[in-house]
Amino acid sequence: MSDSLIRVLPSHVIDRIAAGEVVERPSSVVKELCENAVDAGAGAIHVDIDGGGLERISVSDDGCGMSPPDATLALERHATSKLWEPEDLSAIRTLGFRGEALSSIASVCRMTLTTRRAQDDVGTRVLICGGEVESMQEIGCPVGTTVDVRNIFYNTPARRAFMRSAATEQAHVVDAVTRVVLGARKGGVLLTSGGGRHLLDLPEDGSEANRVCTALGKRVTRVYPFEHQADGIAVSGYVTRPDVNRGDARGMWLFVNGRFVRDRMLQRAVLEGFRSLLERGRYPYAVVFLDVDPAAVDVNVHPQKLEVRFQQTNPIFRAVASTLNGTLARSPWLSGDGLAAPQTTVQSALRQARDTQPLRVIPEPLQVSLDDMAKARLTMAAVSEGELCGYENLTAAASGxxxxxxxxxxxxxxxxxxxxxxxxxxxxxxxxxxxxxxxxxxxxxxxxxxxxxxxxxxxxxxxxxxxxxxxxxxxxxxxxxxxxxxxxxxxxxxxxxxxxxxxxxxxxxxxxxxxxxxxxxxxxxxxxxxxxxxxxxxxxxxxxxxxxxxxxxxxxxxxxxxxxxxxxxxxxxxxxxxxxxxxxxxxxxxxxxxxxx
Ligand SMILES: Nc1ncnc2c1ncn2[C@@H]1O[C@H](COP(=O)(O)OP(=O)(O)O)[C@@H](O)[C@H]1O
Ligand SMILES: [Mg+2]
Structure with missing residues (x-):
């Protein structure tokens, strides 16, 4: 018997271990694939899933695609085009950099990768099963990349046993896709189930406020943008009126340099920004994009890249808290601020009254809230809704x-x-x-x-x-x-x-x-x-x-x-x-x- 009990693990075992960290559930696969699409400069991403992603996940993009040799290299562990030198690690500008997503995913399912660059006449299709390349062939396909993943965790029964119902997994997938695309701040995504049913549609040319409303769910019909930049820290995003809030923190979406993160310090900063506006135990709706020098934040903390570390937390805390505080103090939901000409108020109140579409977003201060409508109604006593009136009468009434x-x-x-x-x-x-x-x-x-x-x-x-x-x-x-x-x-x-x-x-x-x-x-x-x-x-x-x-x-x-x-x-x-x-x-x-x- 040999004296040594220690062995270096074979690479397929290492991949499987890495997969345990990276691929927690179907939504983590979707997240990684969508991040790759964004890094590839995609304008449009199409995600289609079956059985909440447990049966099949397909992510297509119109990004830069890969050359034939890269198509197989991409599946190796630690293969990445996003990092060259150790120094690059201290200033990451892409969503991916660890070079382990594709290899991890490929090790726990059947994967087909189809890809073509604009400069190539034909594309490449690679079939991988349990991490082993089964075949590679030339194929006619559009420019961009499609990754098709089937039978996720088929060879990891322990993990598969932990999966919830398809409905639960599907909800996670919707979240994951939304986070990546909101963070990218450009590009569009269509998420379907079974090839047809729309689960999420954020068109490339839609307004960001509209996307944010869709992301935040039914209760949010209007958001107010904010933006502030000082000392190398840019804070921007959207809030709702503080009286639209919730009992958990799920309405708070925080992004650092385009990456969705879970960060206690940032969460506290947002809550501090809302301070007295929320009762204890209530949480706001807020989408916050924080942009800082990539060298000032370490994103290499967590295999799923959900956590970050800031070199200095105090200035960031203050920037986020005071930006939100200033925005909320201005009460942008009041029509009175800046653009309060009575005709504008009344006219748009009437327009608003006729507008029955529930998900319309007008992020400008020009908009009127329901309460403003009540006020307009109050001001104009005799004028009935839906009827465009002469505002002369109204102004007279208002001066009383x-x-x-x-x-x-x-x-x-x-x-x-x-x-x-x-x-x-x-x-x-x-x-x-x-x-x-x-x-x-x-x-x-x-x-x-x-x-x-x-x-x-x-x-x-x-x-x-x-x-x-x-x-x-x-x-x-x-x-x-x-x-x-x-x-x-x-x-x-x-x-x-x-x-x-x-x-x-x-x-x-x-x-x-x-x-x-x-x-x-x-x-x-x-x-x-x-x-x-x-x-x-x-x-x-x-x-x-x-x-x-x-x-x-x-x-x-x-x-x-x-x-x-x-x-x-x-x-x-x-x-x-x-x-x-x-x-x-x-x-x-x-x-x-x-x-x-
Ligand atoms: N959708 C895609 N379009 C173009 N290239 C891609 C795509 N997905 C992956 N790649 C290439 O494969 C490499 C490996 O991907 P991945 O395993 O996710 O690692 P990472 O994203 O961390 O680099 C990427 O660096 C990129 O060059
Ligand atoms: Mg990646």
Whole structure:
């Protein structure tokens, strides 16, 4: 007997081991094949599966194709065209680089690879079974590559036993395809089952917002784009209104340099971006594309390439959180922002009302939400939906003020204001309404110069951390412009001498703490150079403090005053945090409830 018990494993065993990591289930095969198609520069990808991919998977692309020798070489382990030098590994720009997908997949199924380059007259077809090449022949075929995979895991019964139903596997396949194609940000994909039934269709020429909506599922009918770039970190993507959210993190799609990733830090950054907008345990819908220097991120962490490591996490966390925060603070779902000409609002509201297609996406700020429609309806009292009206009448009606013409009925439950008018009952969230008013006024003041200050009778002394102390001394002038006069009175002790007049009566200490928090989030602790949307985020945060708290007792006279204030601003139907401000219950709805119709 030999003394050595150790052997170097034969390559077909190594392939099988690698396959265990790379090919977890049919969707991992689909993912790898689609990634190859994207790396090959495909414009259109067609994926067809049988039995959720357990019986058959076929992925065709119109990419660059392979030469005859490459067609067999590609099936060897560690064969790749994407990596030449060890240095290349530190700056990966392609989705693949490990050169183990095709060999792993080929080792656990029957595979047919058909491929042709544009410069070749004929294509090549290679048949592989259990990792062994069975045949190779010339064949006429279009430019591009088709990989056909059958009987996945036929020689790995243990793995096959773990597979769920075809329906479950199919759902994973849809996810996998969507992730690759969304990440590529170009190219189209058609995913069918049994050669015919469409499971997913993201056309090459469709808008990205449309794709994102399709990807995020039925509940998402409208998304809002965002984009921000600074210090070599580009963050872009789409969010929905915060009140469209879910109880799990499956609505959060994160991409790093085009690659779908699962990353806790990024997830936390997104949640931080949404902060107060979501209740505990709720998660947003957000598709976030992060683009950084490939040298600053290590993608070679996981065989399925689902994890990444960043050289520096803090700047990335802050970039993602503050971009989202700024976007949400701008409340793009309000029609009031920038493009609030009444005719536009009304016209598109009417167009929208007639539009019965559920999956239409209008990502521009021009769009109107259902609540805006309600507002438009409210503004135009007598105009019936579907009928294009002269807006002269509307503007006249609007100048009377849709809210101030309501009759206050009273405060209920200590939180809501009940009003009547325009043949309907209006329930107003008093806190949200106040917050919106304060935010708009602060914003208007800020645009016109400095925010109006109100001195405190007794300056409030606050003790701060050394970190915050730096922020305070660096930003004294900027704070002053925002209405805060804060002065050093001792080591780590600061006196708040004035706050924005709009916030009169608010508690200064939490207010300043929030301000410090918000400025800290800007990343550079410098308010002076902050972009407008970042300033808006700061204002929206401090506006919360102005609001009459839920529970404050309001008399009808005060309600009337609030309604007038609501008319005096560029008012949208939501508080700056995205919660609705009012709800309208029409006569028709009441009649229906009481069977009067
Ligand atoms: N659809 C395709 N079109 C063109 N070339 C492909 C395609 N799929 C695979 N290849 C070639 O085969 C090689 C091996 O593929 P793979 O095993 O997935 O490894 P990797 O993608 O990590 O390089 C690729 O580097 C590429 O050159
Ligand atoms: Mg690959």
């Amino acid at each position: 003020g849709p809210f101030s013409t309501l009759r206050p009925v009273g405060q209920v439950m200590g939180v809501y204001l009940l009003c009547e008018g325009d043949g309907a009952i209006f329930v107003i969230d008093q806190h949200a309404a106040h917050e919106r008013v304060a935010f708009e006024r602060l914003r208007a003041q800020r645009r016109g110069g400095d925010v109006v200050r109100q001195s405190l009778l007794f300056p409030e002394i606050i003790e701060v951390s050394s970190n915050d102390e730096v922020v305070l001394s660096d930003n004294a002038a900027a704070f002053l412009r925002l209405g805060f006069e804060i002065e050093l009175v001792g080591p780590r002790r600061w006196a708040v001498r004035s706050i924005p007049a709009e916030l009169a009566g608010a508690d200064a200490k939490p207010l300043v703490n929030d301000l410090l928090d918000e400025v800290g989030l800007l990343g550079r602790d410098q308010l002076a150079g902050a972009a407008e949307d970042q300033l808006m985020a700061v204002l929206s945060r401090i506006a919360c403090h102005a609001a009459v708290r839920a529970g404050d007792n309001l008399k009808n006279q005060e309600i009337a005053a609030l309604l007038t204030q609501m008319d005096s601003i560029d008012f949208g139907a939501h508080c700056p945090h995205g919660r609705p401000v009012y709800h309208r219950i029409g006569r028709a709805e009441l009649d229906r409830i009481f069977h009067r119709s």
